[in-house]
Amino acid sequence: MFDTAVIGGGVVGCLIARELSRTRLKVAVLEGAADVAMKGASAANSGIAHAGFDPEPGTLMAALNVEGSARMPALCAELHVPFVRNGSLVLGRAGEEGALQALCERGKINGAEVSLIGRAGLEELRPGISPAFTAALWAPKGGIVCPYQLTIAAMGNAMDNGAELFTDFRVVRVVREGKGFVLEAEDGRTVRCRTAVNAAGIHADEVSALFGAEKIGLTPRKGEYLLLEKGICRPGDPTLFTLPDERGKGVLVSPTADGNLILGPTAQDSADKEDTATTAEGLRKVREKALEMVPDLPLNRVITSFCGVRAVPAGGDFVLGLSKIVPGLVQAAGIQSPGLTSSPAIAAFVRARLGELGLDVAERPDFRPERPSVHDFGSLPEERKNEIIRRDPAFGRMVCRCEHISEGEILAVLRQNPRPTTLDGIKRRTRAGMGRCQGGFCSPLAAELLSRYLGVPLEEITLKGKGSELLAGTTGKGAKAPKGGAR
Numbered sequence: 001m002f003d004t005a006v007i008g009g010g011v012v013g014c015l016i017a018r019e020l021s022r023t024r025l026k027v028a029v030l031e032g033a034a035d036v037a038m039k040g041a042s043a044a045n046s047g048i049a050h051a052g053f054d055p056e057p058g059t060l061m062a063a064l065n066v067e068g069s070a071r072m073p074a075l076c077a078e079l080h081v082p083f084v085r086n087g088s089l090v091l092g093r094a095g096e097e098g099a100l101q102a103l104c105e106r107g108k109i110n111g112a113e114v115s116l117i118g119r120a121g122l123e124e125l126r127p128g129i130s131p132a133f134t135a136a137l138w139a140p141k142g143g144i145v146c147p148y149q150l151t152i153a154a155m156g157n158a159m160d161n162g163a164e165l166f167t168d169f170r171v172v173r174v175v176r177e178g179k180g181f182v183l184e185a186e187d188g189r190t191v192r193c194r195t196a197v198n199a200a201g202i203h204a205d206e207v208s209a210l211f212g213a214e215k216i217g218l219t220p221r222k223g224e225y226l227l228l229e230k231g232i233c234r235p236g237d238p239t240l241f242t243l244p245d246e247r248g249k250g251v252l253v254s255p256t257a258d259g260n261l262i263l264g265p266t267a268q269d270s271a272d273k274e275d276t277a278t279t280a281e282g283l284r285k286v287r288e289k290a291l292e293m294v295p296d297l298p299l300n301r302v303i304t305s306f307c308g309v310r311a312v313p314a315g316g317d318f319v320l321g322l323s324k325i326v327p328g329l330v331q332a333a334g335i336q337s338p339g340l341t342s343s344p345a346i347a348a349f350v351r352a353r354l355g356e357l358g359l360d361v362a363e364r365p366d367f368r369p370e371r372p373s374v375h376d377f378g379s380l381p382e383e384r385k386n387e388i389i390r391r392d393p394a395f396g397r398m399v400c401r402c403e404h405i406s407e408g409e410i411l412a413v414l415r416q417n418p419r420p421t422t423l424d425g426i427k428r429r430t431r432a433g434m435g436r437c438q439g440g441f442c443s444p445l446a447a448e449l450l451s452r453y454l455g456v457p458l459e460e461i462t463l464k465g466k467g468s469e470l471l472a473g474t475t476g477k478g479a480k481a482p483k484g485g486a487r
């Protein structure tokens with residue numbers, strides 16, 4: 001029997017699990033997909049740690065955004081996840097000074113550090129901005145973070161501290177048992193728990209209904225992106241926004257925490273929660289809006305496009321707190337942007353609510369907050385790298401030439417919690433396949449390593465879980481992985 005089962009392995013669910021692993025509670029995360037941060041919004045978003053000037057004052061969203069932004073650097077340092085305090089600029093044209101002023105005032109009420117600057121200040125902070133923009137709001141505490149690395153590291157650290165992860169566990173039935181619950185997956189597996197947290201992203205409305213709890217109104221809103229290769233911007237370049245409107249923060253131009261340049265997102269309501277297809281029209285809008293801000297963007301250096309789906313709550317604010325209908329259930333629903341930024345604060349908020357339900361949420365003395373990252377190898381001095389390669393030659397065998405990821409780094413993540421079982425899982429943990437060739441060269445090598453390490457035939461290796469097998473079968477006798485490893 002678990003003290004708490006968290007439904008949903010996105011950034012919110014995994015950070016809740018990590019926060020609860022600071023206590024003596026027995027915690028489970030139930031994720032419908034084959035991996036955490038694979039299916040929902042945490043896998044596909046802008047990766048901005050917002051400073052907190054945008055949410056409406058007095059909302060939970062405003063308070064948790066500012067608190068989450070303050071918590072983010074220390075959290076990322078403990079989990080060895082890339083985070084850069086690059087600052088954010090909201091650009092204004094002539095005639096938009098009033099709107100910038102209003103946004104600045106809103107930010108100050110929320111407790112965000114913000115000021116207004118003119119064209120000279122703008123040019124100093126980010127050369128290349130269109131002369132049409134004459135002023136800006138400057139938020140130096142804005143940052144950039146890798147959302148899926150944060151989610152994976154949070155889950156890994158929670159597991160290192162005793163939490164359990166159940167993947168391919170889509171909760172389809174909830175039965176009350178005494179004061180607790182039995183949560184049932186599609187394949188009949190069950191998990192028993194005293195309390196539960198609904199962190200199911202865009203499906204949180206359905207999960208709430210399974211409990212017989214409050215009706216939650218969520219609208220799927222698509223956001224399409226273009227990603228450009230590394231080397232175009234410096235990670236310290238500020239994130240550029242135009243003024244927000246009622247549909248969101250608009251298209252941005254920003255470095256990512258890993259050094260790419262990201263353009264997007266669009267904001268298109270959709271009837272289909274699973275529709276993550278990019279469209280010619282959406283990407284045209286992204287290009288157009290981005291070029292309005294930075295006219296000389298090298299759009300010939302786009303390496304991929306992708307789309308995320310926001311869970312837009314009917315009331316506007318996060319649906320967060322104890323269920324008013326079902327005792328023992330905590331809702332963490334409608335977590336749209338700035339949900340990534342707010343997630344460390346949401347986790348602390350949920351821990352406090354579970355305390356109100358009578359669980360012992362006191363800190364345990366033996367909690368280990370650190371989780372090493374394989375990315376640390378790439379940033380080591382050459383001498384240190386050579387030392388490691390001498391001890392373990394796998395670190396000298398290159399798998400991904402674009403991102404310089406070695407076999408040793410891939411084997412290292414296979415030994416870490418939560419262990420990847422798919423090619424996508426390897427990619428999001430190591431960046432193998434995220435470079436210019438988008439996995440054209442390294443995918444077969446990574447698949448082979450996965451097959452060998454997991455002890456399953458190559459034909460069973462998938463991109464993202466069941467139904468996405470890479471190979472249809474073998475021709476003739478089929479090729480076996482070479483003994484010496486991939487080269």
Ligand SMILES: Cc1cc2nc3c(=O)[nH]c(=O)nc-3n(C[C@H](O)[C@H](O)[C@H](O)COP(=O)(O)OP(=O)(O)OC[C@H]3O[C@@H](n4cnc5c(N)ncnc54)[C@H](O)[C@@H]3O)c2cc1C
Pocket residue numbers: 007008009010011012013030031032033036037038039040041042043044045046047048049050169170171172199200201202203204207222223224265308309310311332335336337338339340341342
């Ligand atoms: C286009 C876009 C841009 C954004 N940009 C930013 C930004 O720059 N900064 C920021 O702070 N925020 C941003 N956000 C918001 C942020 O991404 C989300 O708030 C955050 O990722 C939500 O995390 P989550 O864990 O609640 O949901 P998700 O990441 O969607 O995770 C929910 C998980 O629940 C699982 N699940 C669903 N149903 C079940 C079930 N029945 N049983 C088991 N598991 C289930 C899903 O498979 C999924 O893994 C953006 C969002 C989008 C879409």
